[in-house]
Amino acid sequence: YTRLIDRKLCAAGYVLLVYALKREDLFTELPILGYGPFNKPFLINYPGIHFNLSHCDHAVVCALYSSPVGIDIEKVAGYDEDLARYICNQSEYEWVTRIPELKSRRLMEMWTRKESGVKLRGTGIDREPRYMKSNGCQVLNVISENTSYIISLNPCSKKPIP
Template sequence: MIDSRIKICCEFVKLNSSQIYDSKLDEKGVKLFKFKISDYVDVLSELKMLLNTSEIERAQRYYHQKDSNRFIVCRGLLKLILAKEIGVDVSRIELSKDANKKPFLAFCPELHFNVSHAENYALIALGLQELGVDVEYLSKDFNFTEILPTVFSVPEINAVLTAENKNKTFYKFWTRKEAIVKATGKGIDDNLLKINVLDGDNFIDSTFQLKQNTQVVSFTVDHDYIGALAFKKGKIHVENIILYPLDSLLKEFIR
């Protein structure tokens, strides 16, 4: 009998990094960029010039200045990264939204990207297939025990409560679920309980909105930050997920 269940394979990895930006992206790899938002506030006016009118209006609607700054930095850097990857002037980078309100490039739909931010860190992922990325700050003040039954299965709850580092285990599972949700682009937050993300192989029923086997890798972003990347299992090799520093890519723009 054919197993119709969907497999979700999860693991914690140490990502490879490169100081040299390689413009050749293929279906077996993913490019990841991590950066501190505060490092780019000094060039906020330059990054703001890369935004269109609607994006500037969106930035102005934020109540807190730090949230406005974060949007400008993340959107401006995303546009610069996309322009560099495709080999076009950044002025050509205009983001559209699909039926699920997920941003994409209309003139280059084969290039997928995803952005996540938490506190002072942000991640940008590029690939040639649908993917999702998430980063979270390992907050020591958040009482997560109250929400465990609403987002985690019983085995996941047991794993959190019996872990040596409960806080990190909670955020490891949480970022994995968020990355999967972002990879689908279909807003399946209401079904987080059904997405099992324990280390190793997990299985869900194929009637669920997730229609393909999925791989999720967790990784350390910084001392108090953890990240997760989700993508179609079997296409991408973990060793081809490369972490690039932004400084080497953007030195021509930011001096």
């Protein structure tokens, strides 16, 4: 990372990963990270435990799961029509713009859904976002109290998200 804030948030993500391992009574030693073919990180010394991290501006999130998982967080900013047209197919665009006062939030929700799917697969963005889907996995959207952040969690599992 080139920006200092991104380096700090990356370090905070690692601390959050350690915390999650401890909270779930899984911690035995500091995690050692390996990287897949498209640089998706995995835990070398915790086989069978999957994780994913995301950060934006001044927030970081971590997902820990028993199967592959993707998570994304974005700050809700002003609505961007060009971005909406770029990332949404026609039906998604109609959903995003249907309620004018929710357009900004819905646009970030759509983006985080797609990004968490990409992060689940660990392939990177390999096509235009409007052609990307959330891979049929469950997606949980959490809106913070001040509605400034959207989080999408995408575990590739048939079990409901706890």
